[in-house]
Amino acid sequence: MLLQRFFVRLLTMLVTLFGVAVVVFVVIRVAPGDPIAMMLPPGASNDDIARLRALYGLDKSIVQQFFIWFGGVLHGNFGTSISLRQDVLGLVFNRLPATLELATVALLMAIAIGVTAAILGARSRGSAVEAGIDIASGATLSIPDFLWGLVLILLFGVLVPVFDISGRVSPQLDLPFATQFYLAESILRLRFDLTWDLLKHMLMPAVALALPLAAIIAQLLKQSLKEVLDLDYVVLARVKGFSETQVILREALKNAVLPTLTLVGVQFTFLIGGTVIVERLFSYEGLGNMAIDAVIDRDLPLIQGIVLVFALLFVLINLAVDMTYALLNPRLRHG
Amino acid sequence: MDEASVAGRGLSPRLWLAGGWLLLALLAAIFAPLIAPQDPLAQDLMLERLPPFWLDGAEPGYWLGTDSLGRDLLSRLIFGGRIAFIVAFAAATSACLLGSALGLIAGYFGGWPDRIISRIVDVWMAFPPVLFAILLVAVLGTGLSSVILAIAIIDWTRFCRVIRAEAMSQARMDYVESARIAGYGRMGIMLREVLPNVLPSVVALLSLEMGIAVIVEAILSFVNLSISTDDPTWGSIIAEGRLSIHQAWWVLVFPLITLILTVLSFSQFGEALKARFDPVLR
Numbered sequence: 001m002l003l004q005r006f007f008v009r010l011l012t013m014l015v016t017l018f019g020v021a022v023v024v025f026v027v028i029r030v031a032p033g034d035p036i037a038m039m040l041p042p043g044a045s046n047d048d049i050a051r052l053r054a055l056y057g058l059d060k061s062i063v064q065q066f067f068i069w070f071g072g073v074l075h076g077n078f079g080t081s082i083s084l085r086q087d088v089l090g091l092v093f094n095r096l097p098a099t100l101e102l103a104t105v106a107l108l109m110a111i112a113i114g115v116t117a118a119i120l121g122a123r124s125r126g127s128a129v130e131a132g133i134d135i136a137s138g139a140t141l142s143i144p145d146f147l148w149g150l151v152l153i154l155l156f157g158v159l160v161p162v163f164d165i166s167g168r169v170s171p172q173l174d175l176p177f178a179t180q181f182y183l184a185e186s187i188l189r190l191r192f193d194l195t196w197d198l199l200k201h202m203l204m205p206a207v208a209l210a211l212p213l214a215a216i217i218a219q220l221l222k223q224s225l226k227e228v229l230d231l232d233y234v235v236l237a238r239v240k241g242f243s244e245t246q247v248i249l250r251e252a253l254k255n256a257v258l259p260t261l262t263l264v265g266v267q268f269t270f271l272i273g274g275t276v277i278v279e280r281l282f283s284y285e286g287l288g289n290m291a292i293d294a295v296i297d298r299d300l301p302l303i304q305g306i307v308l309v310f311a312l313l314f315v316l317i318n319l320a321v322d323m324t325y326a327l328l329n330p331r332l333r334h335g
Numbered sequence: 336m337d338e339a340s341v342a343g344r345g346l347s348p349r350l351w352l353a354g355g356w357l358l359l360a361l362l363a364a365i366f367a368p369l370i371a372p373q374d375p376l377a378q379d380l381m382l383e384r385l386p387p388f389w390l391d392g393a394e395p396g397y398w399l400g401t402d403s404l405g406r407d408l409l410s411r412l413i414f415g416g417r418i419a420f421i422v423a424f425a426a427a428t429s430a431c432l433l434g435s436a437l438g439l440i441a442g443y444f445g446g447w448p449d450r451i452i453s454r455i456v457d458v459w460m461a462f463p464p465v466l467f468a469i470l471l472v473a474v475l476g477t478g479l480s481s482v483i484l485a486i487a488i489i490d491w492t493r494f495c496r497v498i499r500a501e502a503m504s505q506a507r508m509d510y511v512e513s514a515r516i517a518g519y520g521r522m523g524i525m526l527r528e529v530l531p532n533v534l535p536s537v538v539a540l541l542s543l544e545m546g547i548a549v550i551v552e553a554i555l556s557f558v559n560l561s562i563s564t565d566d567p568t569w570g571s572i573i574a575e576g577r578l579s580i581h582q583a584w585w586v587l588v589f590p591l592i593t594l595i596l597t598v599l600s601f602s603q604f605g606e607a608l609k610a611r612f613d614p615v616l617r
Contacts, residue, residue, distance in 0.1 A: 016458050017461070144550050154584065273465060276463050296559075307467075307470070
């Protein structure tokens with residue numbers, strides 16, 4: 001049953017990805033403006049233009065172009081970036097780790113803040129503390145990551161300049177890293193001076209991304225906790241002399257977490273989508289920042305590659321969440 | 336009934352504050368040429384980076400100070416509001432019409448129309464929305480209508496998903512069955528019976544979407560892809576403020592406050608409407 005569900009999801013996922021590939025290809029090809037013209041110096045001959053068009057396959061019909069490109073994609077060949085003259089897949093893999101690290105740190109922060117607020121609110125239900133958490137999470141939720149980023153830049157970049165608001169790492173540092181996963185590698189190599197520098201750069205964009213998600217987690221988990229806390233077994237635990245915090249942590253939390261888990265999965269894809277503008281805001285050298293440059297430069301192969309990689313991330317996360325939910329939920333496991 | 340009055344009392348100050356701000360901003364935008372103290376485009380390098388009125392060095396008539404080209408910030412914010420509200424109303428309405436129509440069809444008819452529309456929604460949800468918006472505007476060319484079109488093309492799925500679910504549950508209700516027995520056609524039932532019942536959700540979503548449209552426009556202006564660079568928009572003022580943040584913080588602070596108040600107001604308004612219409616909460 002579970003396996004069948006997995007394969008159905010996998011198939012849907014492939015159809016979705018193919019749809020994304022078609023949409024992005026069509027959208028880009030209807031674009032006015034000739035990308036080839038931008039690559040050549042002024043005064044290039046018509047022969048040069050024709051040769052370059054043939055090189056990038058732009059002289060064929062749009063359906064042919066799509067299948068040539070898509071066939072390449074299936075073999076891991078995403079083409080060559082027009083503005084950077086490098087392999088698209090290489091460029092994407094070079095930037096993806098920065099974005100993944102940022103998104104992961106943001107997710108962990110959102111969970112930490114959200115769960116703490118939810119427990120605090122459930123523990124003191126009906127009090128001013130709970131009302132405060134409700135108002136704070138409501139307002140936090142309504143303000144998108146872009147605006148949070150700007151608020152943080154003002155507060156901690158200008159008013160109290162304690163964190164870096166630009167870049168991924170201090171440029172004067174010597175980086176001994178073999179991969180682009182700087183944060184993970186700095187921890188593994190025990191170079192905590194570098195970890196600190198990376199975190200100082202990452203903290204503000206990560207908080208901007210985390211706050212709306214933290215608010216959602218706080219609201220939903222608090223609601224589930226309050227429902228569970230009225231159930232018999234929790235009352236029994238309380239009678240046995242456990243404190244309210246112990247009751248929540250040891251008994252209620254694991255039974256209240258399932259609805260929140262599904263939501264966090266979906267919201268995590270929104271968070272990753274948010275990295276595009278937040279990275280721009282903080283000049284963080286990730287995939288999103290490169291995507292905006294690619295659009296401005298009309299770098300078609302690069303845009304296609306980046307959008308596909310984002311789409312792949314999104315559907316993989318949804319698949320993982322769906323499967324986790326099915327595994328944890330006994331009704332689906334045995335259904 | 337008791338709970339309704341409690342909920343009503345809890346909401347109304349928020350609703351009044353939100354509505355008040357939106358009305359103020361809207362009126363300021365409509366009557367911008369009459370209200371704005373200065374020409375929003377007039378540059379004067381003698382007046383560059385004047386601070387707001389309560390700080391030393393401020394000039395009378397330039398209440399919120401000036402940017403690095405000596406343009407009056409308050410006037411630019413007031414004129415920027417015009418673009419923000421035009422985009423909010425036009426883009427949200429377009430997204431709403433497109434999404435609600437497809438959602439109604441998918442939810443009410445089910446079967447293959449539902450499968451096709453749901454697949455398209457899946458594909459749309461796999462795009463990072465901001466990147467999609469930037470890409471579309473780059474393709475469509477900058478300009479007000481491109482921005483509106485791009486937002487509508489991206490955000491119709493929000494309406495479609497909610498309306499589809501609503502229409503599905505409504506379609507199973509007794510009154511729809513009675514209408515069918517009474518001999519109404521499917522289209523007639525959908526427009527006459529189902530549509531009025533999903534309308535409250537649509538109105539609430541519409542208000543939320545207006546806030547989202549304002550943000551998307553600001554983001555597009557921020558990356559310099561919205562309307563022409565001459566006209567002030569909240570996003571282009573923010574982009575300017577981000578650059579001169581260490582010399583003139585007010586160029587970032589005031590548009591940011593304006594944007595936050597507007598977005599909060601739209602979402603509070605939407606929440607309040609949803610609470611008012613939602614039978615479970617009522």
